[in-house]
Amino acid sequence: MMPMLLPAPDDDSRAFWAYCAAGELRVQRCASCGRRRMPPRPMCPSCRSFDAEWELLSGRGTVWSFAVPHPPLLPAYAEQAPYGVIVVALDEDPTLRMVGNLVTEAGAPLNSVDPHTIEVGEPVEVVFAPVERAEGEDLLALPQWRRR
């Protein structure tokens, strides 16, 4: 089976994915003015500071929206279609959002929750699907979501 797609950690995102591998959902918080930002980037858009901390979040949120893709899709995804892709609004700041999948448990298939039962507004919490990495590769885990 062709593998599913993985994020390629880069200068901006490497820390985020490494925290996921450690089982933590963290977002950047400006060390000067306190503004949170997601996706990660070097500069705070409010005060232009380069200094940021990685704030540990509760990992709770609500479903902001979702789509249910059907084929034609890449083979690894077509096998699981139709599946739900959700956008989660994080509890600490609902304008911080993340794309992910609603699953029964970490690492379960994308269609492990019937996508037609997903509702906008339902509460979810993060789980992390580990990703095996070779020696020297950036650490990585995929944040997924289950119902709470």
Next chain:
Amino acid sequence: MHDDDALPIKDRTAIVGVGQTAFAKHLEQPEKVLALEAILIALEDAGIDPSEVDGLSSYTMEGTEEIEIARNLGMDAVTWFSQVGYGGGAGCGVVGNAAMAVAAGQCNVAVAWRSRKRGAAASRPWAGVRDQVHGNQQWSRPFGLLRPVDEIAVLTRRYMHEFGATREHLCNVATAVRSHANRNPGAMMHAKELTRDQYMGARWISEPLCLFDNCLESDGAGAVVIVRRDRADDCRQQPVYIHSFAQSIPAQHQTMTNYFNDDPLVGPSYACAELLWRHADFGAHDIDVAQLYDAFSPLVILSLEGYGFCDRGEGAGFTDGNTLGLEGRLPVNTSGGGLSEAYVHGFNLIVEGVNQMRGQSCSQVEGAETCLVTSGEGVPTSALLLRN
């Protein structure tokens, strides 16, 4: 009255030539040849010799470089050339930037074009997907938002949730645009009617979007010729003036997966519209016909709101009562657009806007004097106001 010196773009330039190749799922000619064909047709339409062209404007996704265009068409020195990024958001920007260059005297005869074959990997942003996802897409593609339609499906679901829009509204867009294509012999869907039942029974591509919410897959090319107003009077066709032009990257925008700003349903069209109307002598209520970028049917609804034809959240309801049809308040995508004529990154919308202002459309809006043309909603975008 505006002080025209303060608005160096307004009505200073005109589109005097348009050209399109045939549109089909597969054309034999390479992209380069299609580009040359479309440009040649546009120059003949204008009555301008290719050797006079000294400005070239295209998309960053264009596969044919300016030097290829210039040396094949036997151009003399080209003194201005530029490209605009973001795929379907670029079209009106490509034409508008050329108009700015002409108005500023950096060139005298500018050609803007787009040539696209669906088989060409560089033309389809998602065709290059590999097992490692870089840049902005690392936040969405691994989770199965693989295609542009999946990314827009997320926004559409949210829009439906917030404003009570339904598939009936998306169907209003798809069927209105198809009815225009049925009058256009050059449209890929010319001979295929689309009923409400067919729409409702169509297969899903990415729920809540079905097959008929998606643009066509097309090979083809289009081109336009832009000159200064004084030069336009000597050309073969009635000049169509570029009245206003705008581009926008709104605050905290992320192209396509634009889920990370405060209100993702306030898309790039809002900021683009603000400048577009500020530089214009007329407003949305004076627009006779519109060509609204339609890679996906919900983008038309979002654009109706962004460009001020109705308030936020009212775009879906605006389509009721066949508003977008030929007899409606605002005929939209009168050649069939991307949904039913051809998908060439929105360039056919620009050509159709010119045809309407000349009185030469297959779905001519009687007495039309103003046309809004827009490029991709959901990406850094652009728009043109045309008048005759």
